[in-house]
Amino acid sequence: MSCIYQISHNIVSSLGFNSKENYNAVVNNISGLKMYPENSMNIPEAFCASVIDNTRFEDISKQVSNLSDYNFFDKLCIYSAYEALQKTDIDPADPSCLFILSTTKGNIDLLENHSLEQNIDNSLFLWHSANIIGKYFNNPNKPIVVSNACISGVSAQIVAKRLLNFKKYNYVVVIGADLVSRFVVSGFQSFKALSPELCLPFDAQRKGLNIGEAAATIIYGIDETCENLENDTIILDAGTITNDANHISGPSRTAEGLTLAINKCLENSGNIKPDFISAHGTATPYNDDMEALAFTRCKLENTPAFSLKGYFGHTLGAAGLLETIISSMALKNNMVIKSAGYSRCGVDNPVNIISKNQSLKAYSFIKTISGFGGCNAAILIKKLVK
Amino acid sequence: MIKIIKHSVISDFKAFTDNKLIYTHTDNDRFSEFLSSLYRFLVISYPKFFKMDMLSKLGFLATELCVAQTEFSKTENKINTAIYLLSNASSLDTDINYQKTLNPEAYFPSPKVFVYTLPNIVIGEIAIKHKIFGENTCFICQEFPDKTVFDYIYQSFLETDIKNAIVLWADYINGNGKAYAFLIERETSSNIDKDDFNEKTINFLIFNK
Numbered sequence: 249m250s251c252i253y254q255i256s257h258n259i260v261s262s263l264g265f266n267s268k269e270n271y272n273a274v275v276n277n278i279s280g281l282k283m284y285p286e287n288s289m290n291i292p293e294a295f296c297a298s299v300i301d302n303t304r305f306e307d308i309s310k311q312v313s314n315l316s317d318y319n320f321f322d323k324l325c326i327y328s329a330y331e332a333l334q335k336t337d338i339d340p341a342d343p344s345c346l347f348i349l350s351t352t353k354g355n356i357d358l359l360e361n362h363s364l365e366q367n368i369d370n371s372l373f374l375w376h377s378a379n380i381i382g383k384y385f386n387n388p389n390k391p392i393v394v395s396n397a398c399i400s401g402v403s404a405q406i407v408a409k410r411l412l413n414f415k416k417y418n419y420v421v422v423i424g425a426d427l428v429s430r431f432v433v434s435g436f437q438s439f440k441a442l443s444p445e446l447c448l449p450f451d452a453q454r455k456g457l458n459i460g461e462a463a464a465t466i467i468y469g470i471d472e473t474c475e476n477l478e479n480d481t482i483i484l485d486a487g488t489i490t491n492d493a494n495h496i497s498g499p500s501r502t503a504e505g506l507t508l509a510i511n512k513c514l515e516n517s518g519n520i521k522p523d524f525i526s527a528h529g530t531a532t533p534y535n536d537d538m539e540a541l542a543f544t545r546c547k548l549e550n551t552p553a554f555s556l557k558g559y560f561g562h563t564l565g566a567a568g569l570l571e572t573i574i575s576s577m578a579l580k581n582n583m584v585i586k587s588a589g590y591s592r593c594g595v596d597n598p599v600n601i602i603s604k605n606q607s608l609k610a611y612s613f614i615k616t617i618s619g620f621g622g623c624n625a626a627i628l629i630k631k632l633v634k
Numbered sequence: 635m636i637k638i639i640k641h642s643v644i645s646d647f648k649a650f651t652d653n654k655l656i657y658t659h660t661d662n663d664r665f666s667e668f669l670s671s672l673y674r675f676l677v678i679s680y681p682k683f684f685k686m687d688m689l690s691k692l693g694f695l696a697t698e699l700c701v702a703q704t705e706f707s708k709t710e711n712k713i714n715t716a717i718y719l720l721s722n723a724s725s726l727d728t729d730i731n732y733q734k735t736l737n738p739e740a741y742f743p744s745p746k747v748f749v750y751t752l753p754n755i756v757i758g759e760i761a762i763k764h765k766i767f768g769e770n771t772c773f774i775c776q777e778f779p780d781k782t783v784f785d786y787i788y789q790s791f792l793e794t795d796i797k798n799a800i801v802l803w804a805d806y807i808n809g810n811g812k813a814y815a816f817l818i819e820r821e822t823s824s825n826i827d828k829d830d831f832n833e834k835t836i837n838f839l840i841f842n843k
Contacts, residue, residue: 403771493761
């Protein structure tokens with residue numbers, strides 16, 4: 249059985265411009281979430297979000313050549329992939345390298361100043377962004393765009409894994425990104441899904457989610473036997489996607505879809521018992537209850553679990569990648585991360601949410617995620633132990 | 635390894651299944667009215683249809699055409715059925731409609747519109763109607779068929795316990811839409827006379843090339 253393994257990664261968020269900066273902020277319990285009072289970004293209601301420091305990003309992205317003319321979203325994606333690639337000897341212009349973009353809304357911020365009656369600018373098409381990114385790296389392949397609501401970042405990793413197993417590519421660069429825009433913030437507000445304060449995943453006082461802005465990249469490779477890989481290499485072992493077939497915007501009351509995704513994923517990885525759960529934990533009342541029920545139904549109620557939303561907010565198309573990266577780094581360092589914003593259990597099915605960083609000899613974790621359209625996904629990430 | 639059980643096309647105010655014209659509507663040049671009249675023609679009783687945006691209506695109807703009178707539609711809970719959606723414009727038509735509700739002079743963002751600003755809601759609507767619990771992924775590509783997405787679908791059948799799938803191209807923008815739906819199945823001895831699911835067959839079936 250061949251191994252699909254992580255070669256390199258990057259995170260650009262309010263907490264830093266590479267994975268290490270982001271990870272260090274998280275383990276030091278620093279959150280990138282900030283309060284935005286009424287009328288910020290021309291949005292009447294107050295909200296709380298994690299936004300990339302534009303001035304610092306412009307400054308730091310200067311070290312990457314010819315980036316100045318790109319739209320902000322495309323620039324973020326290119327920078328993130330560039331930084332991840334820089335640490336490898338992969339030639340992105342080689343046909344054995346494929347790019348995958350995971351996003352829900354791409355350059356949606358451009359719609360603000362766009363005529364709503366005339367022809368639509370190409371920049372708003374998601375495939376166009378992917379083409380621009382691929383072209384920047386002189387990649388000869390047509391890139392893939394996965395737009396599967398909030399599970400996009402995990403879906404895209406599953407796509408990467410299968411396409412590597414298809415044996416046409418040696419490397420897949422998976423980039424996930426979404427912006428904090430007036431479009432998205434107002435939309436989630438209209439759903440009453442946003443908390444005006446810091447989000448509190450799984451907590452009794454939780455009121456809703458916070459939106460976050462980020463780009464995150466994971467480069468996956470394939471090794472036929474795993475024997476050439478170093479000890480502690482991070483492996484994407486299994487992945488499953490399901491649908492609730494129940495409601496387009498509300499989580500399932502029975503947690504059927506997520507339960508099925510987790511059970512199948514664990515079964516496909518040889519019934520491994522994960523050492524921790526990197527949960528979706530959006531901090532909306534319904535999502536967290538549904539997730540806790542799924543963990544309980546999968547007999548994972550005692551497995552240490554955390555949500556990273558208290559550090560980054562919900563980063564939409566980037567979330568699945570960003571959270572996989574931070575959790576993989578924690579796995580490597582044998583630790584479980586404190587679930588920021590958690591003090592008192594507020595879900596119907598008590599689960600083991602971690603309220604303090606802990607060291608733990610860990611070999612694997614499961615990343616879960618759910619989204620609008622009734623979709624759920626789970627991936628099992630493990631550490632190669634020889 | 636994968637066979638096409640049935641396929642449907644909605645294009646230029648016409649609806650086909652297996653290349654047979656099922657319905658055409660010439661009285662009106664509005665695509666939205668064409669879809670509503672196609673819905674009535676198919677005698678589907680599903681009030682949720684009227685809440686959907688254009689992209690969902692289009693994908694929903696193409697799927698209805700494609701699974702009508704098949705063994706597939708008689709199965710209760712479809713755990714090993716996948717849905718793969720491909721689209722060029724994604725939800726951009728609804729994105730623009732939603733953006734219109736954000737005008738500072740008449741600010742009234744609607745959750746009913748916002749929910750459709752995700753293309754995979756089409757998948758959700760189909761999954762609910764047909765009780766499909768299996769894997770589902772939405773790809774945004776310039777054209778159909780997309781070679782890499784087809785490689786992915788092939789590999790998914792190879793690696794997982796998927797029994798059958800709906801592969802749907804649905805695209806709606808500037809008041810016009812197109813959809814192609816395919817019901818595909820893992821090859822069994824009983825469907826040996828069916829076409830293989832690959833780009834070549836699809837190009838022939840749909841575009842006659």
